[in-house]
Amino acid sequence: MARWFDVKRARVTALESVSFEIRAGEVVTVLGTNGAGKTTLTKILSTLLLPSRGTVLVNGHDVAADPRGARAATGVIFGGDRGLYTRLSGRDNLRFFGMLSGVGRRDLRQRLPGALEQVGLAGAADRAVETYSKGMRQRLHIAIGLIGRPRVLLLDEPTVGLDPVEAQRLRAAVADLRADGAAIMLTSHNLLDVERLADRVLMLRGGRITHDLPLPEFVRQVGHTATVTVRGRGRPPAPGALPDGVTVSEVADVDGGWEATFYLRGWDRQTFDYLGGFMADADVLDCAVRESRVDDAFARLAGAVG
Numbered sequence: 001m002a003r004w005f006d007v008k009r010a011r012v013t014a015l016e017s018v019s020f021e022i023r024a025g026e027v028v029t030v031l032g033t034n035g036a037g038k039t040t041l042t043k044i045l046s047t048l049l050l051p052s053r054g055t056v057l058v059n060g061h062d063v064a065a066d067p068r069g070a071r072a073a074t075g076v077i078f079g080g081d082r083g084l085y086t087r088l089s090g091r092d093n094l095r096f097f098g099m100l101s102g103v104g105r106r107d108l109r110q111r112l113p114g115a116l117e118q119v120g121l122a123g124a125a126d127r128a129v130e131t132y133s134k135g136m137r138q139r140l141h142i143a144i145g146l147i148g149r150p151r152v153l154l155l156d157e158p159t160v161g162l163d164p165v166e167a168q169r170l171r172a173a174v175a176d177l178r179a180d181g182a183a184i185m186l187t188s189h190n191l192l193d194v195e196r197l198a199d200r201v202l203m204l205r206g207g208r209i210t211h212d213l214p215l216p217e218f219v220r221q222v223g224h225t226a227t228v229t230v231r232g233r234g235r236p237p238a239p240g241a242l243p244d245g246v247t248v249s250e251v252a253d254v255d256g257g258w259e260a261t262f263y264l265r266g267w268d269r270q271t272f273d274y275l276g277g278f279m280a281d282a283d284v285l286d287c288a289v290r291e292s293r294v295d296d297a298f299a300r301l302a303g304a305v306g
């Protein structure tokens with residue numbers, strides 16, 4: 001699938017040769033630097049934009065030929081407060097959007113209280129949305145995205161503006177939906193969203209997929225398991241002969257002391273012995289161990305590919 005925009009006489013290609021599948025019960029996280037094509041992809045899947053070439057199926061429905069079918073299967077949670085009716089109450093917004101996504105009256109009546117409760121809006125449900133804070137509006141978006149019990153859920157930066165408790169609540173709701181067999185696509189720059197939810201990571205760069213990997217394998221792309229930073233005073237020790245699997249970035253002078261940064265491929269006997277030896281001869285003030293995480297892999301791949 002491809003998507004381009006013709007702006008005056010120039011053609012901007014937002015997505016090129018993009019092909020992937022999200023299975024039922026799977027969360028795929030799309031990562032990419034600004035302008036990589038994440039929003040365009042989310043808009044195509046939610047039928048707000050058509051692909052310029054190729055076919056996109058959502059729950060078996062072609063987004064171009066059968067946008068209604070695709071929409072009926074899909075819940076969408078975008079960041080920000082776009083699209084709410086601010087003069088209406090939260091409950092009325094939820095009822096209206098629930099009806100739009102095909103939930104019958106009786107089901108809606110049954111689901112509304114629980115849906116409002118789930119996002120912590122039960123107490124504010126009958127107030128006009130214009131009186132809501134940013135976080136409350138985002139929570140209403142979440143309730144709207146989930147009320148239809150969608151088979152496909154699209155989330156674009158869903159935890160922006162949420163406090164940590166609400167963000168965790170949203171992640172739990174997404175995990176529940178996955179357990180029910182929904183196919184979920186998430187774009188997020190929030191490390192916790194990716195680490196707690198992603199089964200697979202899809203990395204976009206310049207509109208193309210550069211990586212499509214299970215989360216643990218994606219994290220391994222960083223090339224090391226952990227970073228160890230040792231700080232000390234006095235004369236900095238020489239790194240000496242490094243065992244296989246350990247690299248040292250440098251031993252630098254800082255604030256009247258020194259700091260050494262080691263990158264470790266794994267934790268094996270030689271690595272422990274080496275670090276022990278390095279520190280044994282030094283006046284060490286502290287030693288910090290940092291596990292490699294998804295953002296390290298992202299930073300490395302975003303800088304290194306193409």
Ligand SMILES: Nc1ncnc2c1ncn2[C@@H]1O[C@H](COP(=O)(O)OP(=O)(O)OP(=O)(O)O)[C@@H](O)[C@H]1O
Pocket residue numbers: 005007012013014032033034035036037038039040041
């Ligand atoms: N309506 C449009 N007209 C012209 N170019 C567009 C349009 N929408 C997107 N683009 C271009 O397509 C490319 C991908 O944009 P997109 O918004 O999908 O990126 P993104 O990964 O979501 O970026 P960000 O993280 O900044 O939101 C960019 O080069 C952008 O300028």
